[in-house]
Amino acid sequence: MDPLTDTDAPPALAGSPAGQVTALYQAYATGLVRLAMLMLADQQAAEDVVQDAFLGLYRRWGSLADPGKALTYVRSSVLNGCRTVLRKRSRRPPSYLEPDAESAEALALLGEEHREVLAALRRLPARQREAVVLRHCLGLPEHEVAQAMNISRGTVKSASSRGVATLARILKEES
Amino acid sequence: MTVEDRLRATTDALSGTMRQVRPLTLPPEQPGRVSPPRQPRPGRGWLIPLTAAVAVIALAVTLVAVRDNRGPTQAPTAPAANPAATAIPRYYVQLADWNPAIGYQDAIVGDSRTGKVLGTVKTPPHVGFAGVTGAAEDRTFVIDATSNAEPAKPNQESQPTHTWYQLRIAPGTRHPAELTKLPIVQPVNSAGVVGLALSPDAGTLAVLSQPYSAQSAVGPFTLRTFSLVTGKPLRAWTASEGKISTSVPGGSENEAGLTWTADGQTLAFMFPPAAWPDYELTLNVTDKGTSLLKDSRPVLAIPDPDKDDNCLSLLLASDGRTIVCGTETTGTHGCSQQELQFNLYSTASGKLTRVLYRYRGACFSGEADVVWAGTDGTAIGVIAAERIVETRATTDYEVGVLAAGKFTPLHVPMSSDYFNAGTLAF
Numbered sequence: 360m361d362p363l364t365d366t367d368a369p370p371a372l373a374g375s376p377a378g379q380v381t382a383l384y385q386a387y388a389t390g391l392v393r394l395a396m397l398m399l400a401d402q403q404a405a406e407d408v409v410q411d412a413f414l415g416l417y418r419r420w421g422s423l424a425d426p427g428k429a430l431t432y433v434r435s436s437v438l439n440g441c442r443t444v445l446r447k448r449s450r451r452p453p454s455y456l457e458p459d460a461e462s463a464e465a466l467a468l469l470g471e472e473h474r475e476v477l478a479a480l481r482r483l484p485a486r487q488r489e490a491v492v493l494r495h496c497l498g499l500p501e502h503e504v505a506q507a508m509n510i511s512r513g514t515v516k517s518a519s520s521r522g523v524a525t526l527a528r529i530l531k532e533e534s
Numbered sequence: 535m536t537v538e539d540r541l542r543a544t545t546d547a548l549s550g551t552m553r554q555v556r557p558l559t560l561p562p563e564q565p566g567r568v569s570p571p572r573q574p575r576p577g578r579g580w581l582i583p584l585t586a587a588v589a590v591i592a593l594a595v596t597l598v599a600v601r602d603n604r605g606p607t608q609a610p611t612a613p614a615a616n617p618a619a620t621a622i623p624r625y626y627v628q629l630a631d632w633n634p635a636i637g638y639q640d641a642i643v644g645d646s647r648t649g650k651v652l653g654t655v656k657t658p659p660h661v662g663f664a665g666v667t668g669a670a671e672d673r674t675f676v677i678d679a680t681s682n683a684e685p686a687k688p689n690q691e692s693q694p695t696h697t698w699y700q701l702r703i704a705p706g707t708r709h710p711a712e713l714t715k716l717p718i719v720q721p722v723n724s725a726g727v728v729g730l731a732l733s734p735d736a737g738t739l740a741v742l743s744q745p746y747s748a749q750s751a752v753g754p755f756t757l758r759t760f761s762l763v764t765g766k767p768l769r770a771w772t773a774s775e776g777k778i779s780t781s782v783p784g785g786s787e788n789e790a791g792l793t794w795t796a797d798g799q800t801l802a803f804m805f806p807p808a809a810w811p812d813y814e815l816t817l818n819v820t821d822k823g824t825s826l827l828k829d830s831r832p833v834l835a836i837p838d839p840d841k842d843d844n845c846l847s848l849l850l851a852s853d854g855r856t857i858v859c860g861t862e863t864t865g866t867h868g869c870s871q872q873e874l875q876f877n878l879y880s881t882a883s884g885k886l887t888r889v890l891y892r893y894r895g896a897c898f899s900g901e902a903d904v905v906w907a908g909t910d911g912t913a914i915g916v917i918a919a920e921r922i923v924e925t926r927a928t929t930d931y932e933v934g935v936l937a938a939g940k941f942t943p944l945h946v947p948m949s950s951d952y953f954n955a956g957t958l959a960f
Contacts, residue, residue, distance in 0.1 A: 377560050384558040392555050396548060406556060417560050419635055435634030468551050469544075476544040484899065484920040484929050495538050496545040509632055510954060511728075511786040513807070517839065517846070517862065525899055527537045 376420040383429055384413050390497075391437050397492045398441040400466060400477050408440035434507045438489055445485070479529040486510075487522030494519040622908060622935055623672045623960035625652070625703055626946055629663045637662020637680055638957065643703050643711045646933070646960070649945030652703065652710040661697055665727060665787025665956040669736035670796065670852070675701040675959055676716070676732045676739050676762070678787060696720040696727065698739065700762065717765030721758070728807040729757075729792030730956060734852070737762055740801055742792050757792075757801070757826055759819060769819060771826040773805070788956030791847070793907070795854040802850035804836060812836045814848060814857055816881070833857070833881040843877070843886065847903040847955065849913070855881055856910045858890065858936075860902030869897040869919070876902055876915055876936050891936045897921050903953050905933065906960045912937045914944070914960055916953050933958075 388409055395405030412433045419432075466474060480488055486508070493504040494515065504515045535543075626646050629638035641655040641663055657663055661679035668675045680694040698716040718739065729742030739760045745753040759768040790807040791814075794800070802816045805827070815830035823829035834857055837845045845859035857879040863869060874893035879886055890911065893902070897919035906914040913936045920929045931953065933946035946958070 380560065381558055388555045388558070389552070393545070393549055393552065396552065397545065402553060409555075410558065413558055414560065432635045439632075439634070466551070469547050472540070473544040473547045476540050477548070482922050487899070487920075491541065495541045498542075507634075509634070511789045511807075513789065514786065514954075521862070521899055523537050526541075528898070530537065530540070 376417065380413060380417045380420060380429075383416070383433070387430060387433070388413075391434065394434070394492065394497060395437055395441055397477070397480065397496050398438075398488065399444055400481065404444055408437055408444060411440055412436035431503075431506050434503075435509065438507055442485060475530060476526075479526050482529055483522050483525055486514075486518045487525060490515055490518035491522035491526065495523065621672075622912065622914065623668065623670075623906065625672050625705060626958060626960045627666050627668065627675045627677070627701060627703075628946065628959075629666055629677075629957040630654075633662065635662075636660075637664050639663070641666065641677055641701060641711075641713075643701070644946060645705065646944040646946050649947075652705055655701060655711050655713050658697075658699075658713075658715075664694075664696075665730050666701075666959040667730045667732045667739075667788070667956070668959040669732045670734035671736060672960075673703055674732065674736035675703070676730070677701055677713075678727060678730060694726075696725070698760075716762060718760045718762075719765065721767065725756075727787045728755075729788055729790035729803050731788075731792040731794050731801065732762075733794050733798045734796055735798055738768065738798070740792060740794070742790050742803055742807075755806070755826060757803070757817070769824075771817065771824055771829060773826040786954040786956050791849050791904075791955065793849050794852070795850065796852040796909075797854075800854055802833075802854075804848060805830075811838075814850065814881075816850065816854070834879055834884050845877070846901055847915075849904045849907040850881070851907040851909055851913070853909045856887075856907075857881060858904045858907040858913045858915075860904045860915055862901035863897070863899045869893070869895070869900060874900045874902045874917055874919065876904065876913065878910070889939075891915075891939060891941050893917055893919060893941075895919055895930075900929075901953075903955065905958055915941075916958075917941070918953060 391409045391412070392402065392405045395408045396402055399405050399408070415436050416429060416433050466477070469477075480491065483491065489508055490504060493499045493507060494501070499507070501512045501515050504519075505512045508515070510518070624645060624647055626644050628642045628644065629640070630642050631639040633639055636657070639657050639662060643652040643655065644650065645652060657679060661681040663677050664680045665678040666675055677699045679697045679699060681697070698718040698720075700714050700716050702712045702714070704710055704712075716739075720741070720743070725743035725745045727741060727743045729740070731740045732738075733740070739762055740757065741760070742755060742757045744755045755773040757771045759770075760766065761768055790803040790805065792801065792803045795802070799820050800816050800818050802814060804812050805815050806812055813832040814834040814836060815827075816833050817826070817830040821829060833850075834848075836848065837843050837859070839846070842861075844861050846862040847860035848857060850857050859877045859879060861875050861877065863874065874897070876890040877886055878888050878890050890913065893900070898921065900917065900919040903916040903918075904913055905916060914933065915936050916931065916933050918929050918931045922928075931948040932941075932943055934941045934943040
């Protein structure tokens with residue numbers, strides 16, 4: 360089962376571009392929104408990022424040499440979109456760093472221990488956060504993390520192990 | 535419960551709180567019509583003529599320098615007499631605007647002393663930039679552009695094809711950057727490039743690569759040299775001994791830290807790339823032989839990546855006698871106990887000889903990357919120091935000259951969230 364899709368196999372792609380992109384969305388959107396939520400802690404923003412990524416895929420569909428790589432493309436686009444949202448948030452006062460009210464309500468349903476983990480994740484530098492989320496939260500293999508982040512597999516190892524060590528330190532300090 | 539266990543538990547719990555994802559909304563227009571592939575603009579008066587050796591195929595330079603009030607009459611700066619040995623290069627090329635579908639879309643040409651951007655070169659149609667390397671004369675760069683060809687058979691992974699371009703810069707002129715296609719043909723198109731280095735005289739391109747399929751390497755690493763004038767392959771060395779390393783390249787085209795010495799006779803590189811234990815090897819390209827490992831000489835056992843005196847990033851200095859290493863904090867103690875630093879190692883002894891520069895600021899993690907290494911005691915490096923401000927992490931990313939224990943910042947802006955070897959060249 361694909362860790363990002365909750366499905367056993369990718370959808371068979373046939374028909375119009377809109378139909379193919381929609382089929383991919385139906386198969387992968389939930390997993391990709393989960394990825395964006397781990398990065399942003401805000402479902403509304405996460406869904407916006409994923410919608411934008413699929414819109415970009417649709418617009419480039421005709422120029423994709425290999426539609427089989429669509430998931431790689433859209434996963435990288437989601438990461439790019441998350442970086443943009445985080446950059447915009449970082450220019451705002453600290454009060455705007457928190458998720459919107461609806462997302463905050465949803466997060467309140469999580470246990471305290473999970474909220475601590477999400478808060479600690481948000482304190483990681485971008486490269487470590489992305490490597491940790493893709494590798495350890497979603498369980499993607501190293502080569503797919505490397506493709507999504509456009510870094511080498513060696514850097515994936517380095518960034519994810521540093522990220523886990525930093526998380527351990529943050530969580531220990533806050534316990 | 536380990537941190538990894540907590541991460542998985544939190545992911546599961548978060549999934550349980552998710553609302554149903556809303557349906558996808560697509561616009562009514564036809565795909566492909568919204569963002570058609572870029573085409574070269576015809577009729578530019580400043581295109582250089584076609585020559586026998588190289589063909590100009592695409593020039594799309596944003597002439598930032600022309601819009602400068604000083605205008606195009608500023609005289610070009612003459613290159614230093616022997617820049618490889620003494621001078622720190624002034625101009626850089628940085629790949630930017632990464633698009634996951636095609637790669638980097640821009641090559642920014644900048645002046646590291648003034649901070650001015652001389653021009654932004656756009657990719658030719660249907661390719662993305664993937665790696666860049668510069669010559670010692672500070673005017674010639676070579677860029678690898680890749681595209682994904684159609685797979686040979688249904689359900690096969692598409693394979694990248696490599697096209698090589700020369701980027702000549704002419705600061706202070708009307709045409710500060712010119713991109714021309716080189717007649718180099720990569721023998722194995724599906725090869726992942728892990729090292730690229732232009733010789734000091736800009737005459738020879740060295741490429742370290744490994745063929746791979748979807749998820750694994752399918753052949754040995756091969757180091758090849760090509761003539762920039764004719765495009766013809768000159769020499770090839772293959773690591774045919776032992777098992778195939780399964781290091782599949784990600785996004786970094788100089789993961790191996792491939793570089794030339796100033797005399798243009800020796801190449802140095804880390805091997806195997808992105809794996810440990812690994813070694814810095816030197817290869818005299820004037821000697822006979824075709825074996826990458828038997829004909830190379832190990833000059834440094836690269837320190838353990840998990841130790842405090844690690845060597846995240848490494849380049850042989852152009853004198854051939856010194857290796858510059860950049861460290862990373864391993865995350866256990868942060869900068870309070872383990873500082874970011876650039877270390878010098880001797881190729882004669884393989885030992886640490888001195889600390890070139892030590893970062894004194896506060897950070898909870900970070901990394902030091904070597905971009906260029908001139909002679910003993912001089913280098914250009916990147917320091918990424920990561921801190922927590924309020925409730926979020928910030929990364930200060932600075933490019934500077936390292937000499938005599940000092941870090942002198944250069945005017946090179948960060949073009950992405952990460953530093954990747956092979957995306958910034960001096």
